[in-house]
Amino acid sequence: MGSRTVNGGATSAAEAVAVDKGVDFANYFCTYGFLYHQKEMLSDRVRMDAYYNAVFENKHHFEGKAVLDVGTGSGILAIWSAQAGARKVYAVEATKMAEHARELVKANNLQDIVEVIEESMEDVILPEKVDVIISEWMGYFLLRESMFDSVICARERWLKPSGIMYPSHARMWLAPIRSGLVDQKMSDYEDAMNDWHGFVNETESYYGVDMRVLTKPFAEEQRKYYLKTSMWNNLHPNQVIGTPVIIKEIDCSTVTINDILGVRASVSSSISAENTRLCGFAGWFDVHFRGSHENLAQQEIELTTAPSEDFGTHWGQQVFLLHPPTDIWNIASAVYQQVLHRMNLHPDIFTVPANMCDSQVPVIAASSHEEQKLF
Numbered sequence: 361m362g363s364r365t366v367n368g369g370a371t372s373a374a375e376a377v378a379v380d381k382g383v384d385f386a387n388y389f390c391t392y393g394f395l396y397h398q399k400e401m402l403s404d405r406v407r408m409d410a411y412y413n414a415v416f417e418n419k420h421h422f423e424g425k426a427v428l429d430v431g432t433g434s435g436i437l438a439i440w441s442a443q444a445g446a447r448k449v450y451a452v453e454a455t456k457m458a459e460h461a462r463e464l465v466k467a468n469n470l471q472d473i474v475e476v477i478e479e480s481m482e483d484v485i486l487p488e489k490v491d492v493i494i495s496e497w498m499g500y501f502l503l504r505e506s507m508f509d510s511v512i513c514a515r516e517r518w519l520k521p522s523g524i525m526y527p528s529h530a531r532m533w534l535a536p537i538r539s540g541l542v543d544q545k546m547s548d549y550e551d552a553m554n555d556w557h558g559f560v561n562e563t564e565s566y567y568g569v570d571m572r573v574l575t576k577p578f579a580e581e582q583r584k585y586y587l588k589t590s591m592w593n594n595l596h597p598n599q600v601i602g603t604p605v606i607i608k609e610i611d612c613s614t615v616t617i618n619d620i621l622g623v624r625a626s627v628s629s630s631i632s633a634e635n636t637r638l639c640g641f642a643g644w645f646d647v648h649f650r651g652s653h654e655n656l657a658q659q660e661i662e663l664t665t666a667p668s669e670d671f672g673t674h675w676g677q678q679v680f681l682l683h684p685p686t687d688i689w690n691i692a693s694a695v696y697q698q699v700l701h702r703m704n705l706h707p708d709i710f711t712v713p714a715n716m717c718d719s720q721v722p723v724i725a726a727s728s729h730e731e732q733k734l735f
């Protein structure tokens with residue numbers, strides 16, 4: 361577990377505040393300190409429309425209320441909350457971006473409502489508990505950034521028992537795909553190995569040192585990099601060759617940090633395409649704005665990052681490739697059911713038995729939370 365994480369499994373306020381702000385924290389926050397990065401998120405129309413509609417089509421959740429925006433960035437969600445009628449908005453941002461957020465709030469004449477606080481969420485002391493927590497915390501394949509830990513910490517400390525989470529629910533999806541990436545990555549791997557063999561020969565002839573003993577570890581390193589690491593991709597819907605399945609459902613009002621430490625799923629699905637190749641799996645997420653049991657949304661809003669021809673997001677999908685791919689005739693469904701059944705998903709490392717489908721099967725995602733945050 362990376363050092364950014366609030367004590368694993370802790371949900372009490374006392375435990376939740378113990379955060380190590382070492383190098384890991386610094387790496388994570390450095391990208392968010394730049395306007396170009398905030399602009400990327402602000403230009404994602406699917407993301408923006410979903411949050412905008414969630415707030416303005418459910419003004420009754422905001423009117424006269426105290427709101428906490430966890431990780432306000434440019435301040436956009438805090439500003440919308442105020443425009444929707446909030447009495448007070450606490451906009452917490454750990455990076456210097458807080459200064460820009462403060463300027464933006466002032467330029468929009470909302471400085472009497474929105475208070476920008478430059479501090480990490482885990483350290484903030486607010487003068488009151490809040491009615492709504494709003495946050496855009498989602499990373500690649502939902503949990504990759506692990507900012508959700510900070511949102512859970514904020515909820516435990518500062519949300520009233522009757523309070524509402526924005527978003528209120530989240531789901532992770534997995535689906536079988538076909539993709540030319542499988543050939544491209546194999547070719548990249550072969551190029552890297554050919555280059556290595558040339559390097560070994562040259563080093564021996566020019567400098568008199570035999571490097572061949574390092575060929576095996578180098579090959580392993582390159583296999584891990586090219587063939588066993590998940591990657592970002594923006595898939596066309598027709599690359600999805602079977603039924604997507606839900607592998608994790610999260611109620612943001614009740615989930616604990618322990619609940620999101622690992623993702624294990626035993627699911628089955630069927631492949632609908634014939635005469636194609638099962639090249640791997642794609643993972644994506646959606647979130648919903650439903651309000652709470654006691655205080656439902658008037659208009660439920662969904663933000664999905666599923667493959668889409670017209671409505672792609674900056675999150676894209678996370679792709680886990682199979683090397684080699686499996687030819688699909690009509691035995692596919694059985695094979696796929698077996699594949700999914702035997703996958704053991706975890707946010708740090710996605711392991712799959714090596715003998716599955718007679719392939720060296722995938723799939724390793726980011727190996728540490730530190731790496732995750734650099735994305």
Ligand SMILES: C[S@@+](CC[C@H](N)C(=O)[O-])C[C@H]1O[C@@H](n2cnc3c(N)ncnc32)[C@H](O)[C@@H]1O
Nearest residue numbers: 392401431432433452453454455480481496510
């Ligand atoms: C994905 S961005 C969202 C920014 C903005 N809310 C938006 O929707 O455009 C997440 C922001 O949360 C901030 N952040 C992440 N963890 C935080 C924490 N523990 N305390 C305060 N800010 C945090 C990051 O620096 C970043 O600016």
